[in-house]
Amino acid sequence: MTVLGIDIGSRSIEVVAMDQGKVVEKRQAPTTFNPVAQLLALLDGLDAGLAVATGYGRKLVQDLDLGFPVETITEIKAHGLGAHHLFPAGRTVLDIGGQDTKALSLLPSGRVGKFEMNDRCAAGTGKFLEYTAQIFQIPVRDFGAYALGGDKPPIINSMCTVFAETEATSLMAQGVRPENIALGLHLSIARRTANMLSRVGLVLPLIFVGGVAHNPCMRQLLSEQTGAVIGETLFIPEEPDMTGALGAALWGESLEAS
Amino acid sequence: MTQEAYREMWENLNLDIAAHDGLLGVLGKFYGDIYMSQKGRLQGMEYLDFVLSEVHGLRIKELQDAKAQGRKIIGTFCVFVPEELALAVDAVQVGLCAGADAGKEAAETLVPRNTCALIKSFIGFKLARLCPYTESCDLIVGETTCDGKKKAYEAFSEHAPMYVMEVPQTKTESARALWKAEVLRYMARLEELTGRKVTAEKLAEAIKTVNARRRALQRLNRLRAAVPAPISGRDVLLINQVSFYDDPIRFTASINTLCDQLEERITAGEGVAPKDAPRVMLSGCPMAVPNWKLPYVIESSGAVIVGEESCIGTRNTRDLTDESGQTLEEMIDALCERYMKIDCACFTPNAERLDNVETMAKDLKVDGVIQYALMFCQPYAHEGIKVEKRLTAGGVPSMSLETDYSMEDIEQLKTRVEAFLETVK
Numbered sequence: 001m002t003v004l005g006i007d008i009g010s011r012s013i014e015v016v017a018m019d020q021g022k023v024v025e026k027r028q029a030p031t032t033f034n035p036v037a038q039l040l041a042l043l044d045g046l047d048a049g050l051a052v053a054t055g056y057g058r059k060l061v062q063d064l065d066l067g068f069p070v071e072t073i074t075e076i077k078a079h080g081l082g083a084h085h086l087f088p089a090g091r092t093v094l095d096i097g098g099q100d101t102k103a104l105s106l107l108p109s110g111r112v113g114k115f116e117m118n119d120r121c122a123a124g125t126g127k128f129l130e131y132t133a134q135i136f137q138i139p140v141r142d143f144g145a146y147a148l149g150g151d152k153p154p155i156i157n158s159m160c161t162v163f164a165e166t167e168a169t170s171l172m173a174q175g176v177r178p179e180n181i182a183l184g185l186h187l188s189i190a191r192r193t194a195n196m197l198s199r200v201g202l203v204l205p206l207i208f209v210g211g212v213a214h215n216p217c218m219r220q221l222l223s224e225q226t227g228a229v230i231g232e233t234l235f236i237p238e239e240p241d242m243t244g245a246l247g248a249a250l251w252g253e254s255l256e257a258s
Numbered sequence: 259m260t261q262e263a264y265r266e267m268w269e270n271l272n273l274d275i276a277a278h279d280g281l282l283g284v285l286g287k288f289y290g291d292i293y294m295s296q297k298g299r300l301q302g303m304e305y306l307d308f309v310l311s312e313v314h315g316l317r318i319k320e321l322q323d324a325k326a327q328g329r330k331i332i333g334t335f336c337v338f339v340p341e342e343l344a345l346a347v348d349a350v351q352v353g354l355c356a357g358a359d360a361g362k363e364a365a366e367t368l369v370p371r372n373t374c375a376l377i378k379s380f381i382g383f384k385l386a387r388l389c390p391y392t393e394s395c396d397l398i399v400g401e402t403t404c405d406g407k408k409k410a411y412e413a414f415s416e417h418a419p420m421y422v423m424e425v426p427q428t429k430t431e432s433a434r435a436l437w438k439a440e441v442l443r444y445m446a447r448l449e450e451l452t453g454r455k456v457t458a459e460k461l462a463e464a465i466k467t468v469n470a471r472r473r474a475l476q477r478l479n480r481l482r483a484a485v486p487a488p489i490s491g492r493d494v495l496l497i498n499q500v501s502f503y504d505d506p507i508r509f510t511a512s513i514n515t516l517c518d519q520l521e522e523r524i525t526a527g528e529g530v531a532p533k534d535a536p537r538v539m540l541s542g543c544p545m546a547v548p549n550w551k552l553p554y555v556i557e558s559s560g561a562v563i564v565g566e567e568s569c570i571g572t573r574n575t576r577d578l579t580d581e582s583g584q585t586l587e588e589m590i591d592a593l594c595e596r597y598m599k600i601d602c603a604c605f606t607p608n609a610e611r612l613d614n615v616e617t618m619a620k621d622l623k624v625d626g627v628i629q630y631a632l633m634f635c636q637p638y639a640h641e642g643i644k645v646e647k648r649l650t651a652g653g654v655p656s657m658s659l660e661t662d663y664s665m666e667d668i669e670q671l672k673t674r675v676e677a678f679l680e681t682v683k
Contacts, residue, residue, distance in 0.1 A: 074676045
């Protein structure tokens with residue numbers, strides 16, 4: 001029987017279909033302001049016996065009449081399960097998504113030990129990068145590569161996204177190279193993130209998941225800040241934004257088995 | 259009685275009637291969503307539903323009647339203000355409004371923005387003329403349990419008849435001497451206000467009255483520890499909250515009746531939550547009416563709260579006053595002794611709180627502790643770090659949350675609480 005993992009985040013929706021422990025289908029779409037329509041379009045042609053929903057929209061999925069039962073788990077558990085499945089040796093997970101950053105420690109069994117989550121403010125999340133990339137008129141997907149062109153990052157102190165923009169603008173006015181400002185903005189996230197990781201007791205290997213894990217500059221800075229070596233003690237899935245949906249699907253499989 | 263019947267009373271108290279109507283509307287809806295929607299509530303809770311529905315009505319009428327008979331109304335914000343002394347001079351002691359986002363903008367003209375929600379709330383309620391309790395008071399007694407409060411009382415005293423007790427910050431001999439001096443100074447102030455003397459006979463009776471209420475709440479806390487939990491944490495929190503403003507004798511009788519029903523329920527093996535529901539203890543800052551946000555989030559996530567290590571919880575009921583004193587002096591000493599056992603985070607050091615939290619978590623067989631701090635509450639935020647270390651060392655999972663009275667972080671809170679429950683089960 002096919003089991004679906006559905007992750008409705010603030011920026012994107014991911015669906016992973018599993019059958020007998022194997023991923024048979026992966027789909028993704030932006031959340032937009034109509035997540036239900038986006039989800040229904042994503043589910044088109046997919047049949048399942050059970051779905052597990054996670055992310056901010058998990059309750060939304062449960063309230064839809066999809067023709068099969070829908071269980072929910074939090075994105076913290078989902079990312080823990082997904083990350084552990086992909087990299088069983090990993091001991092700490094970092095998920096930087098659209099509006100949330102989460103750090104969690106994994107017990108050797110793969111269960112979540114301690115976790116931390118950013119509160120209220122979107123500082124240090126994908127939203128922060130999206131917002132600041134606009135100052136440079138660069139698409140957010142190219143922002144990391146652009147920032148890697150910097151070599152002397154100024155320290156950006158503002159934790160607030162809007163004030164960070166003000167700070168970046170005033171640095172521009174002082175004649176600081178834009179690539180360096182971009183690097184400085186990335187560095188401010190990497191520092192915050194490293195702090196959050198230390199609060200859950202960072203043990204390597206570290207698994208970096210969520211959409212921001214696509215960003216090459218964040219990967220490099222995170223490696224520098226934590227001492228984790230990419231490919232050895234810092235693992236990044238090929239499709240980091242699918243981890244939550246994968247974890248949800250895995251949970252569905254375990255429910256089915258029990 | 260209808261709200262119309264109270265309008266004149268509220269007008270006489272100089273409340274902002276339109277804003278107050280709005281507040282009661284919100285409170286009623288909130289109460290309905292959080293309390294009336296619960297399944298399997300005990301009959302005894304009807305008393306609390308009634309008290310809550312009349313929180314700004316009948317109870318205020320009673321206060322006005324008491325005033326008409328020459329009794330004085332004493333308002334307080336803290337478990338350090340000894341109710342025994344107020345009762346001994348035939349005064350009525352009530353807790354004041356401090357649990358909702360009311361008059362925040364006005365409050366921020368008197369205290370800094372980065373002040374905890376509780377302080378902003380009591381000031382806001384006063385400035386916006388929304389709290390019939392505050393408006394009924396002949397004296398409002400503050401205490402120096404944190405910097406935020408003590409500075410706020412300075413500003414508040416320009417708007418209300420304020421009296422401040424100095425609560426010491428250590429438990430040394432000199433601190434105990436200071437506390438006794440403060441208790442005596444407060445007693446003199448009460449005697450001056452009421453024109454009555456505190457006698458050994460009156461104080462003995464008052465000590466018994468307040469102890470009886472503490473015993474009823476202790477009994478409730480013992481009973482709720484049963485598996486499955488026979489009563490929701492939300493309901494017990496409400497009971498603790500109501501204990502601050504209802505008549506103590508009536509309240510004690512009602513809670514004992516409720517406890518009888520709880521015993522029947524326990525014998526029948528009935529619970530409000532399934533046997534295997536995660537058992538959670540709340541620890542930290544007090545939660546004044548209608549601050550029910552976090553308990554609601556926790557219990558609607560499938561857990562049941564089996565203990566509150568809080569001033570609106572066990573910190574207020576754990577210790578009794580010794581009743582064996584014969585002379586006024588002995589009774590005052592017994593009172594001082596009892597109040598100095600309070601393990602408020604304002605004390606340094608405050609090692610007994612760590613012991614109490616750990617013991618309570620183990621006795622209640624909790625699956626986890628959720629530490630609650632009001633944003634900008636330094637003392638509890640500091641102790642949160644220590645408490646977490648102690649609990650972790652003792653093998654008890656815990657999580658710390660900082661929040662206020664607004665609803666903007668409710669989805670975040672739900673995710674954190676659900677994730678925490680996933681890790682403990």
